[in-house]
Structure formats: structure tokens, C-alpha cells
Amino acid sequence: MILGCIADDFTGATDLAGLLRRSGASVQLHFGLPDGPSDGHADIEIVALKCRTEPVATAVADCTAAGRWLLAGGAQQLYWKYCSTFDSTATGNIGPVSEALMALSGKTQAIYCPAFPENGRSVYMGHLFVGQQLLSESSLKDHPLTPMTDSNLVRVLTPQVAGRVALFSRADQRSQSALPDAEHIIADAVEFDDLEQIVASLPDHVMLTGGSALAMPLPARLGLANHQPEADPQVPGRSLVLSGSCSEMTRRQVAHWSADRPSYQIKPGQLGAADIDACVAWLDQLPAEQTALIYATDDPAAVRAAQSSMGVAEAGSQVESALSQIAQAAYARGVRRFVVAGGETSGAVAQALGVRQVRCGPEICPGVPWTFAGSASDPLALALKSGNFGAVSFFDDALKQLELADGPA
Numbered sequence: 001m002i003l004g005c006i007a008d009d010f011t012g013a014t015d016l017a018g019l020l021r022r023s024g025a026s027v028q029l030h031f032g033l034p035d036g037p038s039d040g041h042a043d044i045e046i047v048a049l050k051c052r053t054e055p056v057a058t059a060v061a062d063c064t065a066a067g068r069w070l071l072a073g074g075a076q077q078l079y080w081k082y083c084s085t086f087d088s089t090a091t092g093n094i095g096p097v098s099e100a101l102m103a104l105s106g107k108t109q110a111i112y113c114p115a116f117p118e119n120g121r122s123v124y125m126g127h128l129f130v131g132q133q134l135l136s137e138s139s140l141k142d143h144p145l146t147p148m149t150d151s152n153l154v155r156v157l158t159p160q161v162a163g164r165v166a167l168f169s170r171a172d173q174r175s176q177s178a179l180p181d182a183e184h185i186i187a188d189a190v191e192f193d194d195l196e197q198i199v200a201s202l203p204d205h206v207m208l209t210g211g212s213a214l215a216m217p218l219p220a221r222l223g224l225a226n227h228q229p230e231a232d233p234q235v236p237g238r239s240l241v242l243s244g245s246c247s248e249m250t251r252r253q254v255a256h257w258s259a260d261r262p263s264y265q266i267k268p269g270q271l272g273a274a275d276i277d278a279c280v281a282w283l284d285q286l287p288a289e290q291t292a293l294i295y296a297t298d299d300p301a302a303v304r305a306a307q308s309s310m311g312v313a314e315a316g317s318q319v320e321s322a323l324s325q326i327a328q329a330a331y332a333r334g335v336r337r338f339v340v341a342g343g344e345t346s347g348a349v350a351q352a353l354g355v356r357q358v359r360c361g362p363e364i365c366p367g368v369p370w371t372f373a374g375s376a377s378d379p380l381a382l383a384l385k386s387g388n389f390g391a392v393s394f395f396d397d398a399l400k401q402l403e404l405a406d407g408p409a
């Protein structure tokens, strides 16, 4: 292994794997810290954790363990992947994890750049934009777990870290100024060229952290070879769409699907075993060729109402647990193609299905590839969609791509 990456959620990890795979480098993606050591075969290994909303001490411990595992497997460089919208809780762990990984890998400065131009995320004067909107004015202000109410990343990061935080503006980058004299540097980037420039001029003592796009120039910089991709497995079996994301784009995707396809809503607050049984019974009575959507997705007012009656964490974990149990029941009934919307939701579902390692397949849209797990005789396909990614027809787009891979019926 040459490059070792740690991602703070499972969709973020598949996003990163899909973009790195474009370079032709071999990428291995682990869900959770593997039990044994790395076999060292892949150029790039990614450890996906579910630590975005973890308290600082837990996230630091989990990421440090992942960093140690990657370095022991031969990684020459670590990359810390978080969300392109810098999602973090009020007691955010992005900075503390960076400080721990810097110490572990002997780096004295870290660059932070969540920009993902292909998906409309840019950083200018340290302010994060989602499309044309400031982060704090975008739908991310209503995120159920990590509401983002400040677009100024210098201001967001400063209380998270012990060291100094400074901005490396686009103007300073263009005039080839030296990096600011601070341990933590928010780097502007508006276009992909900016990301390439940051990576090209990276001094050895600096650790890179960011969204998936900043990692894209790394395989070329590290001289990683172009491998012929393995053929994707054919995955027979039923399909199911699960959604626990309440993002604006997921809400549109859910509405688009539900307009004329079978869909079933679950709501936190009333999610006992009987509700899960009722949902599974509904699934059982559908003809096998019909794909269903089961969702907890709701609008910000409904999410706030659920959270104020039962607490943020309880509402989230009740939904995650219900969708996980439904996924297990569906798997037992022959579902082998899962499309899952939402980062935390995807983590919960993949863990419930016992998936520990996946192979990255074709991209459905920028940032969301199909991934494959299971055995040669019983493969499993998972499309783990970040909340805000994909077109309005994403669920169809994902399923059609596998049908095309099946060839003519």
C-alpha cells in the first residue's frame, strides 16, 4: 500500500474510492477497521469509519487505530476524508482527528479543503459554498445530526483545535506564496485546477485532509500504476431502495420515486418490532419484480418535531436501527441489490448486512459508485448515496445501471 485513507462515513468512503479509481490505481475499501493486517496488494486502502458524529475522544481513538493499521500496512501517506460540506457536530472532531493523525504520521501542518467542484462545493476566502449558496444558507443548515450554520471554515475549525488556524487564499496560491505560518490551513479551491495545484506544491511535512476531490491528484503524484479494472460481478436477486437521508436532494429523489412506484414510510417515535414486521409484510406482498423504496426521509419541520419529542440521537438511531433490521429481513428474502441514501444510514445498513470489504464498481454519478461484496457464488451490490448527491432520478439511474450490466433479458 502506498496511500492510506480514513473516511468518517461509509458514503464518503465509497465517494473517495470511486474518484480514486478513476486514476486506474488499485483501491481496496474496508468497512470498519479490518481484523487482520493489510495484505498489501492494493496501492490505496480506505478504512471507512462511522465517526462523523462520534464524541471527540472516540473519533480520535478510532481514527488513530485506523491510521496505525494503514501505516503498519506500508502507507507512505495518510489522507483524512470528511464531508464536502464539512459536516461536524458542535463539538466537531475534524480538527482533533487531524491533530492525532499529524502526530501519528510526523506531519507539522495540515491542509483542509472540502471543495468538490464537480458537485458544486467550492471554498473561497475560507467560505464554503454549496452551488451558489453559502453553506449556512444551504439546506445543510437543517441537517438532522450536523446542522451547518457557519460557512466560514476558519471560524468552524478554530475551536476544534489546539494549534493556529489560517487561510491560504486562492490569490495567495496563484501568486505562489508560501503556506501561512499556522498548524491548520484552510485552503481555497474553486476549480479542479486549484486542487491539482495544492497537491502539486505540497511540502512533505504537510498532511492533506478534505473531501474526496482533493485526493484525486494523489495517485499521479505518488506514481501509482494504472491497473486493468476487474470485471464487475453479475448480481442476481431482488432490489430494494432504503433512505434515511433527509437532505434536500434525497427528499426530491424520494418524491420522484414515490410518485408512481411502491414506497413505504417509517417514522421515528413509533418504531417497535410490530412496525418493522408490518413493513416487511408489506414488502412480502409485492411481486418480486417490483422494486420498493422504504424511507424515513422527511422535511425539516417533521425532523425537528421528532427530535424535540425524543432527542436528536434517539430519533436518528431509531431510524437507523429500523432500516438495518428491514435490510436484514430483505436480505433473508433474496434482496441482493441495495440502494441506500444517507451516510449514517448506509453505515448502519452495511454493518447490519455484515459487509466488511467492498470492491468499487462503476460510478452512477460523481461521488456514488456501485460497490460489490459477498462471494463469487452469492454476490451483493450496494450503492451508498451521500445525502446530497445524485440527480432526481438517482434511484432509477442506479438500478438501471445494474440492469444494463446484466445484458439483454
Ligand SMILES: Nc1ncnc2c1ncn2[C@@H]1O[C@H](COP(=O)(O)OP(=O)(O)O)[C@@H](O)[C@H]1O
Pocket: 143, 144, 145, 244, 245, 246, 247, 250, 267, 268, 296, 297, 298, 302, 303, 306, 307, 315, 316, 317, 318, 319, 320, 341, 342, 343, 344, 345, 346, 385, 386, 387, 388
Ligand atoms: N424522520 C426523521 N426524523 C428524525 N431523524 C431522522 C428521520 N429520518 C432519518 N433520520 C436520521 O437522520 C440522519 C440522516 O443522516 P444520514 O443518513 O447521514 O443522511 P445524509 O447523508 O443526508 O447526511 C440519520 O441518523 C437518520 O436516522
Ligand SMILES: O=C(O)[C@@H](O)C(=O)COP(=O)(O)O
Pocket: 009, 011, 012, 013, 015, 016, 082, 083, 084, 085, 211, 212, 342, 343, 344, 367, 385, 386, 387, 388
Ligand atoms: O464529501 C461528501 O460530500 C460525501 O462523500 C459525504 O461524506 C457526504 O456525507 P453524507 O451526506 O452524510 O452521506
